[in-house]
Amino acid sequence: MRLSRYFLPVLKETPREAQIVSHRYMLQAGMIKQATAGIYSWLPLGFKVLRKLENIVHEEQQRAGHLPMLMPTLQPGELWEESGRDNSYGPEMLRVVDRHGRKMLYGPTNEEMITDIFRSHVTSYKELPLTLYHIQWKFRDEVRPRFGVMRGREFFMKDGYNFDLTKEDALHAYNRHLVSYLRTYERMGLKAIPMRADSGPIGGEDTHEFLVLAETGESEVFYDSIVTDLHLGDREVDYDNVEECQAIFDEWTAPYARTDETHDAAIFDAVPEDRRKVARGIEVGQIFYFGTKYSETMGAHVDDGKGNKVPVHMGSHGIGVSRLLGAIIEANHDDKGIIWPEGVTPYHCGIVNLKQGDAEADAACESLYTALTGFDLEPLYDDRQERAGAKFGTMDMIGLPWRITVGPRGLKNGVVELTRRRTGESIELPPEEAVARVAAVYEGIA
Amino acid sequence: MRLSRYFLPVLKETPREAQIVSHRYMLQAGMIKQATAGIYSWLPLGFKVLRKLENIVHEEQQRAGHLPMLMPTLQPGELWEESGRDNSYGPEMLRVVDRHGRKMLYGPTNEEMITDIFRSHVTSYKELPLTLYHIQWKFRDEVRPRFGVMRGREFFMKDGYNFDLTKEDALHAYNRHLVSYLRTYERMGLKAIPMRADSGPIGGEDTHEFLVLAETGESEVFYDSIVTDLHLGDREVDYDNVEECQAIFDEWTAPYARTDETHDAAIFDAVPEDRRKVARGIEVGQIFYFGTKYSETMGAHVDDGKGNKVPVHMGSHGIGVSRLLGAIIEANHDDKGIIWPEGVTPYHCGIVNLKQGDAEADAACESLYTALTGFDLEPLYDDRQERAGAKFGTMDMIGLPWRITVGPRGLKNGVVELTRRRTGESIELPPEEAVARVAAVYEGIA
Structure with missing residues (x-):
């Protein structure tokens, strides 16, 4: 969505x-x-x-x-x-x-x-x-x-x-x-x-x-x-x-x-x-x-x-x-x-685009969306023209367990940020790896 | 079921x-x-x-x-x-x-x-x-x-x-x-x-x-x-x-x-x-x-x-x-x-055992049940101690589009009977083929 x-x-x-x-x-x-x-x-x-x-x-x-x-x-x-x-x-x-x-x-x-x-x-x-x-x-x-x-x-x-x-x-x-x-x-x-x-x-x-x-x-x-x-x-x-x-x-x-x-x-x-x-x-x-x-x-x-x-x-x-x-x-x-347990979360993973309208960032988000969907997961992609703070605030409030953040700076280094809502821990990793990690979490649940 | x-x-x-x-x-x-x-x-x-x-x-x-x-x-x-x-x-x-x-x-x-x-x-x-x-x-x-x-x-x-x-x-x-x-x-x-x-x-x-x-x-x-x-x-x-x-x-x-x-x-x-x-x-x-x-x-x-x-x-x-x-x-x-269209039928295929308690007939029904389930289909198996007429009457009334009938006589020749509810047409064929035909009908529907 x-x-x-x-x-x-x-x-x-x-x-x-x-x-x-x-x-x-x-x-x-x-x-x-x-x-x-x-x-x-x-x-x-x-x-x-x-x-x-x-x-x-x-x-x-x-x-x-x-x-x-x-x-x-x-x-x-x-x-x-x-x-x-x-x-x-x-x-x-x-x-x-x-x-x-x-x-x-x-x-x-x-x-x-x-x-x-x-x-x-x-x-x-x-x-x-x-x-x-x-x-x-x-x-x-x-x-x-x-x-x-x-x-x-x-x-x-x-x-x-x-x-x-x-x-x-x-x-x-x-x-x-x-x-x-x-x-x-x-x-x-x-x-x-x-x-x-x-x-x-x-x-x-x-x-x-x-x-x-x-x-x-x-x-x-x-x-x-x-x-x-x-x-x-x-x-x-x-x-x-x-x-x-x-x-x-x-x-x-x-x-x-x-x-x-x-x-x-x-x-x-x-x-x-x-x-x-x-x-x-x-x-x-x-x-x-x-x-x-x-x-x-x-x-x-x-x-x-x-x-x-x-x-x-x-x-x-x-x-x-x-x-x-x-x-x-x-x-x-x-x-x-909210912090949803994985078994009941309304969407499996959030995608936050830090620079909506930036061709590279948009494309990376679309490709994450497709990849997650390919694992039978439902992503929620924040594709609005909003500042990063508002997007993070929304994601935190609605409590999806995982969030992938995409921005031009990270993409230059080939990475996105994967954040776990429950702990707040973030790691930087290539987009495919972020998807693989999220898919692994939901294996047998979603 | x-x-x-x-x-x-x-x-x-x-x-x-x-x-x-x-x-x-x-x-x-x-x-x-x-x-x-x-x-x-x-x-x-x-x-x-x-x-x-x-x-x-x-x-x-x-x-x-x-x-x-x-x-x-x-x-x-x-x-x-x-x-x-x-x-x-x-x-x-x-x-x-x-x-x-x-x-x-x-x-x-x-x-x-x-x-x-x-x-x-x-x-x-x-x-x-x-x-x-x-x-x-x-x-x-x-x-x-x-x-x-x-x-x-x-x-x-x-x-x-x-x-x-x-x-x-x-x-x-x-x-x-x-x-x-x-x-x-x-x-x-x-x-x-x-x-x-x-x-x-x-x-x-x-x-x-x-x-x-x-x-x-x-x-x-x-x-x-x-x-x-x-x-x-x-x-x-x-x-x-x-x-x-x-x-x-x-x-x-x-x-x-x-x-x-x-x-x-x-x-x-x-x-x-x-x-x-x-x-x-x-x-x-x-x-x-x-x-x-x-x-x-x-x-x-x-x-x-x-x-x-x-x-x-x-x-x-x-x-x-x-x-x-x-x-x-x-x-x-x-x-x-009733004659359910395939897209809405409550169960995909009925299984009628003509001689409940007969070891061979029971085993053949169980194996049909497992095979249909393996295609993500839901069979309804009439495993009651009832005469054939009552079992057919129930299946016809509740209207499942397909029925497989299993009896000792057919099994001796290696066949079961596949019946289409809408036309009443029946054919005899080996159990695996009956399952394959039913599965083919529901492909893309069930």
Whole structure:
């Protein structure tokens, strides 16, 4: 993409309404624009990252054997009357009445609707196990929406639902989700720690939240520092293998890690003092096992192969996709702007032309552009008539991990400058070598 | 994908509520499930096609230089008060009041919101031309929703908006959209004819609708048959080239083609009689040029480089993405079910195992599966314990363009059967050759 043809309304002034850095930088970098309280438009740069996160979630869910589908944003009120949550959900639920006076609501979550789909079509244990998920816009009418996309009202969420014959099978689905979530966050460059959590209004027996450590996190968290040393890395995982998923679950949940809601000082004190950490965290996902709570209430039964009709065991599992953008920025920035992890960056490499209109500099930039594109990378070329300082400021703010700077002086010596955003380190090297280095970084990622 | 692990609730009975074939087949093939009147869940097979259509639209819009973004589903009421459309839109607009009593609405279209974004950020002609688009769920509260996804209430639409300094530039944007739409529909295996149309409530001077010929179409259409012989094919188009886009516009709009709204019998009668066609069509897209209607009302002005502040020239351009599924099925089916065009099929090739559990047949199917996957194709393998008739019935209903049938008898002679869904033609050939033929069909498509 050439900046002269892009829509990147970078703000010069600091937006006053933004209390946290991710909100401020998303506004300044021209990623979002508020439509009304807690509701945002995603401008091209923001949408590009959002779409990347969505694709990563899709890939990892499908790798785990979960099936993508899509439920609508609006739901009929009757389903929630049937489950009994119509009353309990309170004013956070956005209720709507259509032209015929029928009660609807903007879905804050989809347990009722997916259970309705299940019971309409599935009657036998032979069709289990089954996990369906979707990534769809949800609405929760927060009293005080704030922090940009971190606590918005209209938000983009992946929610998945498993249906299993037994509790044992459902707990495997739970573990499978935990593993797929760990991999999802790792690909996004995030260290997200599963923490034992409270089940809240969804109800349930087992639940873990995934928290990203950040000073601006809404939750206080208590953990054993060894949990932050764990990596899935390139480990091959067979998601059908019960023992393998259980072992990863055990590995990640054995170290103490809890939010303030479930914190138990007595257990925490048994952790060696140098490993006892108290910090703040941002919730980016949650997994639940809630047994037969909805299947009993809503009549989602299957034939168990022994002549009995039994309610299925269910769980629900969510990742806050739009909120993740905020969390990634909270965990990856400096005072100049965002620093995207390579796995989610909107463009792989910036190209800054120090002397736009200079025939040699222009040609060198074009040839870098072509070479990067040849490696299936997407460069963002700042081809505007702007001074160098403004170009660098924009690149730093929008946070592309790598930048190649091209100027007449360097070209005389046959070199361009390659700069790593995270460290600020620069080296001079021939253009082909700069491209090769950037391509090597993204091998297996882009 | 293996059918034993998929969620494909094919219905045996014919759904009574479906009046047209696309609605009936989408229900029978387990693609959608109604949530409430005019609102559908997209089950895995339906979602897979929807996502393919979405991706084709994205690719063709970006090829034309248009920038993807995403606006929210809910909009603040004030924007529509400002444009004056709050009153004129009537009961099709779904109005919502939030917990603080603020008026909102579920967007049926986005002229107001995009104009608001534009005026907040763009002040100079230097930032033009600019075309922004998004693909988002919309809501129109139809009195009588029917025909499944063809006339739903919650629907998925691409809507794009161009901002230009002059009428001339805006008309180039109009032509660019026409060309990108022609290419989009061709990739989907559709013949969509641009027809001069009425501008309706959006208002405007120039507008064309794109109609797919189908007996169940809602509009009566009148056209010169030579228009159906036109193809873009592999033609390379430079979307920046004003003359080239104009020439394609001229080529497609010179032949008479109008809907009943704009039909002019006197002109039509001048078409040679053997080329005069009256038929029915399904609207799958529309392009508008409406000048400064919104920019004047809402104050979207730019500096024109000569010291004047001038309102920008705008147009809006829509493709009904969810409705396209219905249109594709209306135009591509027989009495056994759907027949997907290769460009949009959810899976590229079915594999039917006539004797599940037979070691040789199972192994041959697995090796076909691996070989097809090796060509980046997605097979759908019916590995269920079902009789052949049921397996063929499912494959015919869900409409994959190609099927490979594997049975012990054929394997003894070293052959499998390759069947083309559209013609029913079958040939026997060695498995490797069947894979090679299928791969050749999809080369450049998948």
